[in-house]
Amino acid sequence: PDGHDGSGQETRMTRLDSAIRRLTAQRDLLDWAAQNVGPAGLVLEIGLGNGRTYDHLRAKLPGREIHVFERSPAAHPDCYPPEGYLIVGDLFDTLPPFIERHGRGSAALIHIDIGSGDEEANRSLARRLSPLLEALLQPGGILLGDRAFDMPSCRDISAETKVPEGRYFVYRRA
Ligand code: SAM
DSSP: OOSBOTTSOBOSOOHHHHHHHHHHHHHHHHHHHHHHSOSSSEEEEEOOTTSHHHHHHHHHSTTOOEEEEESSOOOOGGGOOOTTOEEESOHHHHHHHHHHHHOTTOEEEEEEOOOOSOHHHHHHHHHHHHHHHHHHEEEEEEEEESSOOOOTTEEEOGGGGTSOTTSSEEEEEO
């Protein structure tokens, strides 16, 4: 209870512990999704960042088309998608034309990791993005997100994935 173990060391979770947990959850879920994704349909990586999760997805899903969205690309040079698969711009500008081009229900798997340190901004972003993401998912399609989304046609199946609750959010479209 005093937050120390017998040796006098603190037992609280450090920022390093927390970062490792988040990354472990992220990797475990991407592995889970690669096993559970339907055989047809697009894969979307939303938020390229430095390309870590994109690199993992493309390794686990060889031969699948992965479209990547990012407003300011600055990934590790080895972690860029092939020509034509990086869609540069703000999601509210790039997702609507993408839906028009590929069709509603065209995505089998969406991984979205776009959070910032500003929780209120994160909540508002998730609220505004939810209808666009929901429109993209095919029946049975899976969305993995770093936050909760409000998609009435989808079921929260986070509990089925064995990843600790609240770390990541997993939905399947009915
Ligand atoms: N999963 C990535 C990885 O493993 O390297 C990290 C993604 S990083 C946390 C989030 C990315 O989302 C940033 O590169 C940011 O530029 C992008 N992003 C955030 N909001 C966005 C928006 N509205 N439109 C496009 N990209 C956005």
